[in-house]
Every structure is written in structure tokens, then in C-alpha cells.
Amino acid sequence: MSDLDGLLDAIVEEPLSEDRWLVLADWLEEHDDPRRAELLRLHRRLLATCCDPDSHPRRGEWQSRVVELLGQGVEPCVPRRTLDLGEGVEMAFAWVGPGRFLMGSPEDEEGRNWGHGLEIDETRHPVTLGRGFWLGVRPVTRLQWRRGMGNKPRRFRGKFDYPATVISWEDCERFCLLLEEKTRRRFRLPTEAEWEWACRAGTTSRYFVGDSISTDQARYDPLGGSSASSRRKRSPPPGNFPPNAWGLFDLHGGVWEWCSDWYGPYPREGATDPPGAQGGEYRVLRGGSFDFYPETCRSAHRYGQLPDFDYNDVGCRVCLCSD
Numbered sequence: 001m002s003d004l005d006g007l008l009d010a011i012v013e014e015p016l017s018e019d020r021w022l023v024l025a026d027w028l029e030e031h032d033d034p035r036r037a038e039l040l041r042l043h044r045r046l047l048a049t050c051c052d053p054d055s056h057p058r059r060g061e062w063q064s065r066v067v068e069l070l071g072q073g074v075e076p077c078v079p080r081r082t083l084d085l086g087e088g089v090e091m092a093f094a095w096v097g098p099g100r101f102l103m104g105s106p107e108d109e110e111g112r113n114w115g116h117g118l119e120i121d122e123t124r125h126p127v128t129l130g131r132g133f134w135l136g137v138r139p140v141t142r143l144q145w146r147r148g149m150g151n152k153p154r155r156f157r158g159k160f161d162y163p164a165t166v167i168s169w170e171d172c173e174r175f176c177l178l179l180e181e182k183t184r185r186r187f188r189l190p191t192e193a194e195w196e197w198a199c200r201a202g203t204t205s206r207y208f209v210g211d212s213i214s215t216d217q218a219r220y221d222p223l224g225g226s227s228a229s230s231r232r233k234r235s236p237p238p239g240n241f242p243p244n245a246w247g248l249f250d251l252h253g254g255v256w257e258w259c260s261d262w263y264g265p266y267p268r269e270g271a272t273d274p275p276g277a278q279g280g281e282y283r284v285l286r287g288g289s290f291d292f293y294p295e296t297c298r299s300a301h302r303y304g305q306l307p308d309f310d311y312n313d314v315g316c317r318v319c320l321c322s323d
Helices: 004-015 016-032 034-049 060-070 143-151 169-182 192-198 229-231
Strands: 080-086 089-097 099-103 125-129 131-138 256-262 283-286 304-305
Touching: 004 016, 004 089, 004 283, 016 169, 034 060, 034 229, 060 169, 080 143, 080 229, 089 192, 099 192, 131 192, 192 229, 192 283
Parallel strands: none
Antiparallel strands: 080 089, 089 131, 099 125, 256 283, 283 304
16 A cells, blocks of 8 residues: 555544644645645635635635646545446545535525526525545446446437436436445435535535636536537536546536435524435436536536436436445
């Protein structure tokens, strides 16, 4: 095991130890690319201050520098695992550590409560996630889906490295169970709170790249399904844009991603490891897609659909369970 692998494993073993991250940053500065050390330190600052952003006037400066470093191709240094699904197919996961953040959006956020016929609730409230989790670096691809399911979703065409689409929430549950049978590892959809914490990566802006986003940073349709940009490719190849500071790709736009939660109102006070509503009609979708307006790609935006709903811009991203 290399020194770097040992440092990363120690972070997973003691996820609440900030000292572990600082030691890692020092190691990167001395033995690796100093820009990776800078990126790591700035990310930790954003995470530490995201529940009280107004008290830290330099947060905008820190975030801009993070976006700049990621845009230069600097690779985030976080624990990662790669799982062999057989026949040369792999699935990569990044470690998203525990923490506390403001879920939802401020009342004056542009695009807030942009509706789909549902009663949208983005009430801002503090959320604590007491456990870290392994989240797919990218949405599940068509080849990964075929390895898990042994078949193709309806209307499944095109390159196998593109996101799997036309899949329902019910399909995702079956995928996780069948993949467990093949690998002897457990999988699940992320909770809505986990998804937003992972997407934000310590930011409090509309997107993890700031309060505005461009088609150089995510695939969405400025005209909501009617523009040439939407028709160029029905879904984007994975990893086509810079990741966020957790090393996660394509959280804004691309394909809608199912979460485990029922769609329901947020709590009006803080919550710890919230599982979402205990019942309902719709399941949660997050992230927007290539066929929707940029407002739906916001970190806080919520969408819901029936569990058996599928469409050509609906996919998923899964968690690898630690036990």
C-alpha cells in the first residue's frame, strides 16, 4: 500500500477527524501536485463554513478558486473505490464524508420553486449526515446497467458508455438487488439529502460552480426541449464536464437521477440523516437533464414522478454500501 492509499484509508476509518484531511493536504503539497493540496484545503473550508455562509465573506473567493482549479483539470484527492462487475466492466465510487449543510434554497434564489405541476418545497433547513457514503462517480452507464440487469431498458440505444436511461425507480431497485447477487456487495439509491450534500460539496450557491452555469459546465437545454443544444445528443457521455470537489461528475444536467425518498414536504427545523417522507405518490428525482431548463439543474431543485415512470432523460446514480 502506498503512503497516499494509507492516508485515504485512514480518512474513511476516522471520517470526523479533520486532522486526517490536513495531513493529506500536507502530503500532496510535498509529494504530489501542490494544486491538489490547495483544492483540498479550500474544499474543507467550504464544508466547514457552509452552515453560516454570511459570516465568512471570503467564501465566494474560495469557491471561485475551486471552480478554477477543477476547470484546469486538477483532480480532487478523495478516497475512491472501483468495483469489478465482470467482463471488464467497472464502476467507480467516491467517498463523500459526513457533515452538516443547509439543504434547500433561500427564498430569494432565482429559479426557486420552478414547478413541474407539483407543489415544490425548497424550504432551507440544516441537515446533519452522521455517516459518510460511497457514491457513484458518474451516473450508471448502459454497459453497467446491462451487466447488472442482464437486459436492456426499453428504447435502449447508442453507446454503452453513455448514461442508462428510460429506467424507472422500480427498475433501479431491481438493478441494485441483481447487482448484489452478482457482486456480493450491497447497493442502494442515495437519499435526497445525501444527493444534495454530494452535489453541493460545501457550496451554498445555485450550482456548485456558482450562481450561474453555462453549457461548458453542464448539459441542459436553455429553451426546455426545443433548442438545437437539446437535440445534439440525447444524453451526454459520462465525465464530459469538470467534476465537483468530491470528484463527482454530471450532477447538474445530463440525466435526472432517482433518489430513494418519497416526494414530500421538508421539515421546518433541522434533521439528522433524513430518510424523506414516509409515504406518498411520487419518488424524488434530482439534477435536471439535457432536455430541461437550467433552473432545474440547481443544487436545491426537486422533482417527483411515479415509481414506474421512465423516459429518455431519466437515469440513476447508486451508492455502494460499506457493510
